[in-house]
Amino acid sequence: MFEEFTKELARVAGEAILPYFRTTLEVENKGEKSPFDPVTQADIAAEKAMRALIQRTFPAHGIIGEEFGETNPDADYIWVLDPIDGTKGFICGLPTWGTLIGLTHHGKPIYGMMHQPFVQESFYGDGLTAYMRSPFGTQQLKTRACATLQAAVLSTTSPHNFAPQELEKYLAVEKKVKFVRYGGDCYAYALLAAGQIDLVIESGLAPYDIVPLLPLLEGAGAIVSTWDGQPATKGGRIIAAGDKRVYEEALAFLNT
Amino acid sequence: MFEEFTKELARVAGEAILPYFRTTLEVENKGEKSPFDPVTQADIAAEKAMRALIQRTFPAHGIIGEEFGETNPDADYIWVLDPIDGTKGFICGLPTWGTLIGLTHHGKPIYGMMHQPFVQESFYGDGLTAYMRSPFGTQQLKTRACATLQAAVLSTTSPHNFAPQELEKYLAVEKKVKFVRYGGDCYAYALLAAGQIDLVIESGLAPYDIVPLLPLLEGAGAIVSTWDGQPATKGGRIIAAGDKRVYEEALAFLNT
Numbered sequence: 001m002f003e004e005f006t007k008e009l010a011r012v013a014g015e016a017i018l019p020y021f022r023t024t025l026e027v028e029n030k031g032e033k034s035p036f037d038p039v040t041q042a043d044i045a046a047e048k049a050m051r052a053l054i055q056r057t058f059p060a061h062g063i064i065g066e067e068f069g070e071t072n073p074d075a076d077y078i079w080v081l082d083p084i085d086g087t088k089g090f091i092c093g094l095p096t097w098g099t100l101i102g103l104t105h106h107g108k109p110i111y112g113m114m115h116q117p118f119v120q121e122s123f124y125g126d127g128l129t130a131y132m133r134s135p136f137g138t139q140q141l142k143t144r145a146c147a148t149l150q151a152a153v154l155s156t157t158s159p160h161n162f163a164p165q166e167l168e169k170y171l172a173v174e175k176k177v178k179f180v181r182y183g184g185d186c187y188a189y190a191l192l193a194a195g196q197i198d199l200v201i202e203s204g205l206a207p208y209d210i211v212p213l214l215p216l217l218e219g220a221g222a223i224v225s226t227w228d229g230q231p232a233t234k235g236g237r238i239i240a241a242g243d244k245r246v247y248e249e250a251l252a253f254l255n256t
Numbered sequence: 257m258f259e260e261f262t263k264e265l266a267r268v269a270g271e272a273i274l275p276y277f278r279t280t281l282e283v284e285n286k287g288e289k290s291p292f293d294p295v296t297q298a299d300i301a302a303e304k305a306m307r308a309l310i311q312r313t314f315p316a317h318g319i320i321g322e323e324f325g326e327t328n329p330d331a332d333y334i335w336v337l338d339p340i341d342g343t344k345g346f347i348c349g350l351p352t353w354g355t356l357i358g359l360t361h362h363g364k365p366i367y368g369m370m371h372q373p374f375v376q377e378s379f380y381g382d383g384l385t386a387y388m389r390s391p392f393g394t395q396q397l398k399t400r401a402c403a404t405l406q407a408a409v410l411s412t413t414s415p416h417n418f419a420p421q422e423l424e425k426y427l428a429v430e431k432k433v434k435f436v437r438y439g440g441d442c443y444a445y446a447l448l449a450a451g452q453i454d455l456v457i458e459s460g461l462a463p464y465d466i467v468p469l470l471p472l473l474e475g476a477g478a479i480v481s482t483w484d485g486q487p488a489t490k491g492g493r494i495i496a497a498g499d500k501r502v503y504e505e506a507l508a509f510l511n512t
Contacts, residue, residue, distance in 0.1 A: 018392065022450060022452060088435060088437050089437065091409065091452070092409060092411065092437045092440070092444075092447055092452050092453050093443075093447040093450055093452030093453070094352065094437070094439075094440065094443055094447065095351055095352075095375055095443075096350065096351075096352065096439070118375070118390075118392070119351055119374070119375050120391070134374075135376070136274065136374070153347065153348060155348060158436075158437075158438055160436070179344060180414075180416070181344050181345065181348045181350070181414075181439060182414055182438035182439045183350075183352070183437060183438045183439020183440065184348070184350065184439065187349075187350055187351075188348075191348055191349040191350065194278060194349055196278060196347070196348050196349030197348050197349070
């Protein structure tokens with residue numbers, strides 16, 4: 001029901017963001033110094049564009065966004081927006097950041113999308129099914145089977161994002177896996193849904209970092225929770241796995 | 257002179273690789289187990305396609321490739337090929353790997369390209385100038401000014417790629433920088449050329465991992481060498497910087 005509208009939100013966000021992507025050259029060429037901050041400018045422009053479209057189309061809906069906080073937070077339907085998830089990747093010019101758009105109904109995430117406007121691809125789902133769409137086609141998402149941590153591909157954006165006590169627990173898991181890939185940002189969750197990655201472990205997430213991803217993760221069969229097994233909707237320390245066996249083996253290290 | 261031909265090599269490599277990208281789902285769906293290895297299959301298919309095109313067009317030229325070794329290595333012109341640089345990124349389904357294509361004349365790198373067929377963009381140069389081309393346009397590449405390590409954005413693919421003694425030196429630099437971004441693969445060098453990243457430090461590179469990148473790095477004004485200040489053409493421990501001041505400050509830590 002909200003698929004076409006979410007696609008439109010993603011489109012207007014991408015149009016707002018792309019003029020700021022990889023703009024260092026222009027800034028240098030103009031001889032300008034700070035305080036021009038392309039990622040903040042892009043974040044603000046994209047959230048403004050999405051908010052305007054939501055308020056025009058569904059004036060009764062609420063919005064929670066990274067840049068402008070809460071609007072109408074007691075509404076039945078709430079849009080949860082993170083215009084640029086993965087700001088360091090964005091700053092470096094890497095195509096690994098994404099626009100996150102989620103919709104909750106009475107607090108339950110019912111639709112979500114990760115959109116990458118430079119790559120021109122989206123990952124989206126409604127908790128029951130999930131898909132990815134790129135210039136190369138559309139495909140249903142399904143996590144892959146993985147029996148043990150030893151066989152698992154792990155991803156986290158950076159080990160520097162963990163507090164010291166968290167890092168110790170995280171490293172206990174990292175030592176067990178087949179290999180770890182850093183620098184995934186929101187792509188790590190999307191690619192776990194796509195059956196390319198088995199395990200994502202992060203900490204310090206805001207609700208808008210994870211809520212929009214839950215319907216596509218769960219629609220692809222993933223298990224997502226906090227490190228102590230609670231619902232992921234409030235953010236914080238998050239574990240996502242494609243196979244329950246890997247989830248439980250990792251959780252034993254994290255929840256100690 | 258070799259620009260159009262290199263573009264054609266990149267095109268045939270991309271066509272050979274993309275059918276293998278993000279194929280876990282199909283493999284799982286067919287109920288197949290190992291030994292199907294999409295990245296090796298894609299590597300082989302792309303190098304075969306590039307070799308065939310080179311041998312048909314320039315039969316006197318030599319070739320050095322990751323998968324099939326050396327052909328006619330005493331030729332004046334040698335093509336240096338790495339069909340998939342960034343295999344872990346490829347395995348995870350991330351769009352951060354690239355096809356590297358270089359050309360040397362009497363051992364000197366004279367043309368080079370990094371091509372990402374899923375994102376549909378290329379970074380290329382001839383040692384004097386460099387460009388990036390994507391569906392969003394073509395732009396000349398130029399490294400950005402950066403006065404100190406403290407102001408520098410550093411990238412390396414993974415700290416796990418360093419040997420213990422190397423890691424100690426690398427971390428001495430990492431502690432000084434503004435921030436570090438992991439998981440860059442060949443994109444880190446391309447984006448250093450684009451003025452988005454200030455410093456890349458890696459080790460254990462093969463010649464085909466770096467030779468194709470030298471003409472675009474140098475064409476954008478970057479400084480590239482081994483950690484002990486020798487030419488980068490043989491690979492090994494590599495440092496690349498966009499500003500000589502950052503290069504020298506980092507080199508003092510690495511070359512001890």
